[in-house]
Amino acid sequence: MTFPVGRSDVATSEAAMPPQSGLILDVQGISKRFPGVQALSDVSIQVRPGTVHALVGENGAGKSTLMKILIGWHRRDRGEITLKGQVVDFHEPKQALDAGISIIQQELSAIGDMSIAENLFLGREPRRAGAFIDYPGMNALAKDAMAELELDLDPWQKMKTLSVAQMQLVEIAKAISYEADIIIMDEPTSALGDREIEHLMASIRKLKARGTGIIYISHKLEEVFEIADEVTVLRDGHHIASMPTGETDRDGLIRLMIGREAKGFPKTNTPTTQPLLEVEQLTREGEFRDVSFTLHKGEILGVFGLMGAGKSELLNALFSVTRATSGSVTFQGKRLRARYPSQAMRNNMALITEDRKATGLILPMSVRDNMAISTLGRHTRFGFVSALGVGRVVSSMSRDLDVRMASPRQLVKFLSGGNQQKVVLGRWLLTKPSLLMLDEPTRGIDIGAKAEIYRFMSEFVDQGKGIVLASSELPEVLGMSDRILVMKAGRMAGILSREQASEEAVMQLAV
Amino acid sequence: MKQARSLRIRIFLVENGIILAFILLVVALTFSSEFFLTGPNIRNVLRQASINGLLAIGMTFVILTAGIDLSVGSVLAFGGMIAAIFASSSLGEQYPLYVALPMGLAAGAMLGMVNGSLVAFFRVPPFVVTLGMLSIARGLTLISSDGMPVSRLSPEYIYVGQGMVAGIPVPVLIFFGVLGLAWLLLYQTPFGRYVYAVGGNEEAARISGVNTRMVKFTVYAISGCLAALGGIILSARTTAGLPQAGVAYELDAIAAVVIGGTSLAGGQGRLFGTLIGVLIIAVVNNGLDLLGVSAYYQLTFKGAIIVAAVLLDSMRQR
Numbered sequence: 001m002t003f004p005v006g007r008s009d010v011a012t013s014e015a016a017m018p019p020q021s022g023l024i025l026d027v028q029g030i031s032k033r034f035p036g037v038q039a040l041s042d043v044s045i046q047v048r049p050g051t052v053h054a055l056v057g058e059n060g061a062g063k064s065t066l067m068k069i070l071i072g073w074h075r076r077d078r079g080e081i082t083l084k085g086q087v088v089d090f091h092e093p094k095q096a097l098d099a100g101i102s103i104i105q106q107e108l109s110a111i112g113d114m115s116i117a118e119n120l121f122l123g124r125e126p127r128r129a130g131a132f133i134d135y136p137g138m139n140a141l142a143k144d145a146m147a148e149l150e151l152d153l154d155p156w157q158k159m160k161t162l163s164v165a166q167m168q169l170v171e172i173a174k175a176i177s178y179e180a181d182i183i184i185m186d187e188p189t190s191a192l193g194d195r196e197i198e199h200l201m202a203s204i205r206k207l208k209a210r211g212t213g214i215i216y217i218s219h220k221l222e223e224v225f226e227i228a229d230e231v232t233v234l235r236d237g238h239h240i241a242s243m244p245t246g247e248t249d250r251d252g253l254i255r256l257m258i259g260r261e262a263k264g265f266p267k268t269n270t271p272t273t274q275p276l277l278e279v280e281q282l283t284r285e286g287e288f289r290d291v292s293f294t295l296h297k298g299e300i301l302g303v304f305g306l307m308g309a310g311k312s313e314l315l316n317a318l319f320s321v322t323r324a325t326s327g328s329v330t331f332q333g334k335r336l337r338a339r340y341p342s343q344a345m346r347n348n349m350a351l352i353t354e355d356r357k358a359t360g361l362i363l364p365m366s367v368r369d370n371m372a373i374s375t376l377g378r379h380t381r382f383g384f385v386s387a388l389g390v391g392r393v394v395s396s397m398s399r400d401l402d403v404r405m406a407s408p409r410q411l412v413k414f415l416s417g418g419n420q421q422k423v424v425l426g427r428w429l430l431t432k433p434s435l436l437m438l439d440e441p442t443r444g445i446d447i448g449a450k451a452e453i454y455r456f457m458s459e460f461v462d463q464g465k466g467i468v469l470a471s472s473e474l475p476e477v478l479g480m481s482d483r484i485l486v487m488k489a490g491r492m493a494g495i496l497s498r499e500q501a502s503e504e505a506v507m508q509l510a511v
Numbered sequence: 512m513k514q515a516r517s518l519r520i521r522i523f524l525v526e527n528g529i530i531l532a533f534i535l536l537v538v539a540l541t542f543s544s545e546f547f548l549t550g551p552n553i554r555n556v557l558r559q560a561s562i563n564g565l566l567a568i569g570m571t572f573v574i575l576t577a578g579i580d581l582s583v584g585s586v587l588a589f590g591g592m593i594a595a596i597f598a599s600s601s602l603g604e605q606y607p608l609y610v611a612l613p614m615g616l617a618a619g620a621m622l623g624m625v626n627g628s629l630v631a632f633f634r635v636p637p638f639v640v641t642l643g644m645l646s647i648a649r650g651l652t653l654i655s656s657d658g659m660p661v662s663r664l665s666p667e668y669i670y671v672g673q674g675m676v677a678g679i680p681v682p683v684l685i686f687f688g689v690l691g692l693a694w695l696l697l698y699q700t701p702f703g704r705y706v707y708a709v710g711g712n713e714e715a716a717r718i719s720g721v722n723t724r725m726v727k728f729t730v731y732a733i734s735g736c737l738a739a740l741g742g743i744i745l746s747a748r749t750t751a752g753l754p755q756a757g758v759a760y761e762l763d764a765i766a767a768v769v770i771g772g773t774s775l776a777g778g779q780g781r782l783f784g785t786l787i788g789v790l791i792i793a794v795v796n797n798g799l800d801l802l803g804v805s806a807y808y809q810l811t812f813k814g815a816i817i818v819a820a821v822l823l824d825s826m827r828q829r
Contacts, residue, residue: 073717111707
């Protein structure tokens with residue numbers, strides 16, 4: 001029997017390095033077409049050894065596609081990749097790994113039922129007697145790899161028992177442990193706290209000193225300016241500009257990314273004093289405790305907190321996804337007694353969850369089916385769904401929200417993140433809610449779509465409705481909220497009015 | 512210290528509820544039938560369990576990769592038939608065991624490889640591929656034997672199904688030998704980890720440099736090969752290659768894996784659980800026989816056990 005054999009040793013590749021003068025990676029003129037979209041047109045990027053090259057652009061700009069071509073996940077249509085002076089052509093991620101390119105993926109790819117060590121060394125397990133896994137050796141190596149990021153976990157621990165931040169750190173440790181010449185980091189800090197980001201930045205500096213080239217993809221421009229030597233901007237699959245980070249600034253990059261001046265937060269609503277939602281001493285054991293607030297008609301209430309503060313948990317309890325252990329919720333003057341989300345929905349509440357792929361959308365279904373699924377009952381005749389009626393409301397909603405798609409029959413999985421989010425939004429708007437709860441509504445979507453969602457929020461509450469906006473993006477919360485409820489470790493740290501709220505004031509409460 | 516131990520015991524019980532259920536079953540049957548816990552009966556139960564056990568081991572590999580193999584019953588018949596044809600003196604030359612046995616195994620492995628290539632390289636859903644193979648392999652069995660039983664097998668061949676070594680039936684020895692090898696493969700070699708990885712997160716496994724297609728291909732080949740081994744044992748025990756052998760055997764094999772706590776979604780499960788699942792099915796069949804329950808009730812009862820086991824598991828997950 002033959003086994004697929006991994007890279008059995010953690011090879012050091014200093015010896016294979018070209019002279020310092022050259023590029024470690026030279027990517028020229030890459031084009032890639034997917035059915036219906038030109039994902040990349042003539043994109044180039046050069047990485048010098050011992051430097052960090054940042055790649056920025058809106059979602060859908062083609063960053064991840066370019067990286068997937070680099071590691072041999074997708075095949076390119078045109079273009080040439082030169083690694084350490086040699087033209088390469090990868091068909092499989094394994095070839096890229098063997099040649100010295102490792103990647104931290106944007107979407108966490110842990111295998112939950114395997115241990116940390118097994119995840120770290122998947123595909124290149126240390127062996128004894130040639131055939132068997134050397135578990136003690138592997139666990140020791142895992143300890144070392146994690147120590148690089150000041151991560152002290154038991155290598156035997158199953159991956160699924162870790163927090164999201166810990167999983168991301170393990171992924172990072174894994175990519176680093178290949179001792180690759182090129183490390184691609186695709187949104188490596190999306191789940192990390194400040195201290196962990198510091199550890200990551202420290203390791204990146206060590207890698208630079210070792211001569212590793214790093215491609216750093218991030219939406220967080222602060223990080224780009226902190227760590228990157230050069231930056232390349234992509235927009236709609238085109239190469240827009242490459243330059244040393246010293247020659248540009250935040251506003252300059254944003255202008256290149258969106259090709260126009262960045263818009264602020266379109267906030268036009270004025271809150272009334274009529275209560276819409278009154279929450280008193282709401283508690284759910286182990287998640288959050290004694291949360292009280294009143295949301296007025298026409299108001300956007302921001303809920304801010306760092307990871308683990310209990311924002312999502314609060315929204316889930318309000319929407320009856322989970323049940324509060326004590327406290328009361330009064331909605332539109334009536335005590336809310338919903339026990340299931342379907343009942344909350346009938347009470348004209350809506351919740352747009354944090355993870356649209358896992359809990360929002362039915363990916364293999366069409367835009368039309370996804371939008372209409374919650375309100376099919378309103379378009380039936382004698383028990384049969386009226387395709388005409390559904391088609392009409394979906395078309396008009398798609399127009400209102402400016403969903404960009406080929407047709408309402410297009411499958412949702414082929415839309416960009418921003419358009420997917422609009423589909424989820426459209427579904428809930430069709431239920432005609434008077435309270436909309438949004439959990440990280442703009443996570444991972446591009447700046448253009450963000451602005452549209454912000455504009456929509458203002459219009460929505462102006463009709464005497466209310467929004468609870470939970471977000472860990474401070475500018476968004478500050479920009480859109482009339483008041484901000486700050487949570488910290490499951491408790492209410494305070495409520496700030498729009499006038500009181502500043503980045504500092506909110507962070508003071510949150511940390 | 513004492514608290515920590517009682518907690519550990521509780522965790523053990525929750526994790527191993529199925530073992531507890533098995534023990535309770537054995538105790539209950541011991542009290543309700545005087546024959547149950549006797550040497551000959553235990554031997555009998557294990558012998559009956561061994562064929563389903565071989566199928567279930569292969570099935571565990573396949574299900575761990577989030578696949579399914581519905582063809583094992585038919586592949587069992589085909590492998591057994593091919594081996595029997597070589598071991599029989601009624602159809603031309605009679606070959607020795609060391610020819611007949613590898614021929615049968617190779618026949619099963621080949622059909623498994625066909626399954627594996629279609630699943631791994633052509634991305635046809637495993638359910639469809641192996642459903643097709645269920646029919647194809649049965650057809651091939653009928654073609655190769657002309658629809659007739661193949662008997663007059665060599666004594667050494669029959670020994671594989673009926674022989675005893677130190678009071679232990681040969682099929683039982685084979686089953687536990689294969690179980691040991693499977694354990695080594697699954698838990699001590701990289702390949703075994705890749706089986707879990709492919710079922711747990713195929714994309715992540717591939718990005719980590721795992722040859723995911725090869726892993727999928729191999730598990731179906733293993734399943735086919737073990738099904739053929741089961742078929743050889745069955746033909747040896749019944750002293751004939753039977754064209755209708757193994758009909759609906761895939762159901763018991765899948766049931767054993769599922770009762771043992773392996774998730775049909777892949778990536779999660781244990782070989783030890785499969786062993787317990789196999790024993791539970793064998794003990795239930797045997798126990799109901801001993802208690803004189805009619806075959807009709809036996810089927811109903813077995814189905815209820817499968818559903819109950821999965822129910823227990825899904826309640827634990829929550």
